[in-house]
Amino acid sequence: MRNLLAILLLLATFTCKASDVSPIPERHRQINVLSYDFTIDLNDVNDEIRGTAKILLQLAEATDSIRFDLKSVNNGKGMTILGLKAGGKPVPFLHRNDLITLSSAGGKKNDTTLIEITYKGVPGDGLIISKNKYGHRCFFADNWPNRARNWIPCNDHPSDKATVSFQVNAPADYSVIANGELVSDEKDSSGRRITRWQEKNEIPTKVMVIGVADFAVGDAGRVDDIPVSSWVYPEERDNGFYDYGQAALILPWFIGKLGPYPFTKLANVQSKTIFGGMENAGCIFYHEQSVDGKRTSENLLVHEIAHQWFGNSVTERDWAHLWLSEGFATYLTDAWVEMQHGQQAARTLLAKQRAEVIDFHQQQPGRPVIDSMETNYLKLLNANSYQKGGWVLHMLRLKIGEKAFWEGIADYYQRYRGKNAGTGDLQKVMENHAGIALGDFFDQWLRQPDFPNLEVRWKSTPGGLSITVHQLQNTLMKFPLRIAISGAGGTTHVNIPIDSRKVDEEFRLPYIPTSVTIDPDTELLGVWKTTPVK
Numbered sequence: 025m026r027n028l029l030a031i032l033l034l035l036a037t038f039t040c041k042a043s044d045v046s047p048i049p050e051r052h053r054q055i056n057v058l059s060y061d062f063t064i065d066l067n068d069v070n071d072e073i074r075g076t077a078k079i080l081l082q083l084a085e086a087t088d089s090i091r092f093d094l095k096s097v098n099n100g101k102g103m104t105i106l107g108l109k110a111g112g113k114p115v116p117f118l119h120r121n122d123l124i125t126l127s128s129a130g131g132k133k134n135d136t137t138l139i140e141i142t143y144k145g146v147p148g149d150g151l152i153i154s155k156n157k158y159g160h161r162c163f164f165a166d167n168w169p170n171r172a173r174n175w176i177p178c179n180d181h182p183s184d185k186a187t188v189s190f191q192v193n194a195p196a197d198y199s200v201i202a203n204g205e206l207v208s209d210e211k212d213s214s215g216r217r218i219t220r221w222q223e224k225n226e227i228p229t230k231v232m233v234i235g236v237a238d239f240a241v242g243d244a245g246r247v248d249d250i251p252v253s254s255w256v257y258p259e260e261r262d263n264g265f266y267d268y269g270q271a272a273l274i275l276p277w278f279i280g281k282l283g284p285y286p287f288t289k290l291a292n293v294q295s296k297t298i299f300g301g302m303e304n305a306g307c308i309f310y311h312e313q314s315v316d317g318k319r320t321s322e323n324l325l326v327h328e329i330a331h332q333w334f335g336n337s338v339t340e341r342d343w344a345h346l347w348l349s350e351g352f353a354t355y356l357t358d359a360w361v362e363m364q365h366g367q368q369a370a371r372t373l374l375a376k377q378r379a380e381v382i383d384f385h386q387q388q389p390g391r392p393v394i395d396s397m398e399t400n401y402l403k404l405l406n407a408n409s410y411q412k413g414g415w416v417l418h419m420l421r422l423k424i425g426e427k428a429f430w431e432g433i434a435d436y437y438q439r440y441r442g443k444n445a446g447t448g449d450l451q452k453v454m455e456n457h458a459g460i461a462l463g464d465f466f467d468q469w470l471r472q473p474d475f476p477n478l479e480v481r482w483k484s485t486p487g488g489l490s491i492t493v494h495q496l497q498n499t500l501m502k503f504p505l506r507i508a509i510s511g512a513g514g515t516t517h518v519n520i521p522i523d524s525r526k527v528d529e530e531f532r533l534p535y536i537p538t539s540v541t542i543d544p545d546t547e548l549l550g551v552w553k554t555t556p557v558k
């Protein structure tokens with residue numbers, strides 16, 4: 025997703041060290057949900073929902089008990105369970121502290137069980153029931169990161185992906201959008217609208233959604249037989265269709281770069297998401313101010329469309345690897361800007377993102393990109409996951425070259441499509457394509473918090489230039505430093521391999537150097553101070 029400023033203001037100082045291998049919590053790990061089938065009843069009298077969840081699961085390991093996430097009632101908000109069956113029979117359960125525990129529904133590894141839960145309540149979050157900016161009542165799911173449990177019982181962790189169906193029973197004048205394909209849309213005998221959508225690809229709970237509102241629905245065309253549609257507030261019909269219709273122009277570039285689109289449709293939905301945009305699978309929700317008829321949300325669309333491949337189809341196996349979603353969406357947006365608006369526009373964007381990483385690092389030093397210490401996942405919506413993650417991909421592309429980079433990214437998608445992946449999985453795929461070991465590269469940029477902080481001193485010499493580069497940051501790093509040396513005779517670009525605390529270099533030049541520019545092409549994530557020495 026794209027974060028709003030309000031989210032950034034929640035950030036607090038935090039220091040940690042990360043590990044790739046922090047285990048997934050036991051209760052999330054024990055079960056593998058295969059499919060969710062939800063029926064959700066909505067009404068206009070109050071904000072209470074009634075739900076039925078049919079959850080088909082397989083035990084990933086032997087266990088006595090099975091646990092699901094579902095918010096308990098607290099201050100009038102939350103869910104009350106009306107009935108619960110396992111394998112068609114009522115079973116004892118405990119619903120306390122936002123957790124449903126079925127203490128006798130377990131079994132041995134690979135056993136499958138169908139759990140059926142009926143429940144009701146007023147969602148405190150996760151399903152936003154409110155009025156849109158025109159005062160019309162609407163219902164928008166907004167599950168990221170672990171807010172699905174506010175309105176649907178589930179194994180609320182990105183490692184447990186499943187197919188999902190939503191049947192929404194709503195008053196007749198609402199339209200209903202959800203993940204997947206439309207199965208049926210009809211009126212029942214009392215005139216209520218019964219709409220059923222089914223997503224046959226396994227997706228994480230964070231991107232399972234329904235949107236229920238008065239929508240104007242526009243067909244934006246087909247791309248490789250994928251229908252692209254716009255769902256906007258009727259008051260902004262024309263502007264909304266124009267702005268969101270751009271998705272059909274963006275999609276072919278991604279398919280060409282990454283491989284087949286992962287889902288069966290792409291709906292672009294004006295919504296009440298708390299985020300700037302939320303990449304819900306095949307059903308992107310944008311904030312309600314995102315329409316202006318001028319396509320100023322282009323980069324927002326690009327970012328959320330990129331997530332369909334990375335985040336939704338290839339899903340990080342744990343929150344610590346969130347950069348595999350957000351860093352990818354950030355850098356694929358940079359790459360789109362480069363293709364669409366030119367290299368200078370992309371460099372300007374990268375320079376801005378670099379400044380944001382440096383600013384974040386000054387406010388919250390000591391945090392690596394792979395951040396297994398943070399448990400408030402909203403705080404992972406930070407410049408490490410987004411901008412630094414994007415910069416790591418940028419530097420990887422420069423390091424291994426265009427061919428290896430793009431073929432590697434497409435291969436990574438192909439291998440982990442519909443599954444989970446960790447940073448180590450990406451590293452292995454990219455090593456295959458690069459033909460070199462990338463452990464040092466991944467370690468220094470993702471698994472420790474520092475980036476280069478350089479002191480550069482240079483001096484004109486008879487016939488050239490001498491230069492000294494000091495690394496001042498705690499962790500010694502290895503990287504190429506590109507510099508531009510200018511004088512009356514022109515400008516020369518040279519690369520200096522930096523691999524020790526202090527590097528001295530001499531360059532012979534046919535002119536007297538008068539200035540040195542560090543990183544003229546925006547290729548290094550770092551800071552530096554350049555001093556000419558007399």
Ligand SMILES: [Zn+2]
Pocket residue numbers: 025026303327331349350353
């Ligand atoms: Zn994102």
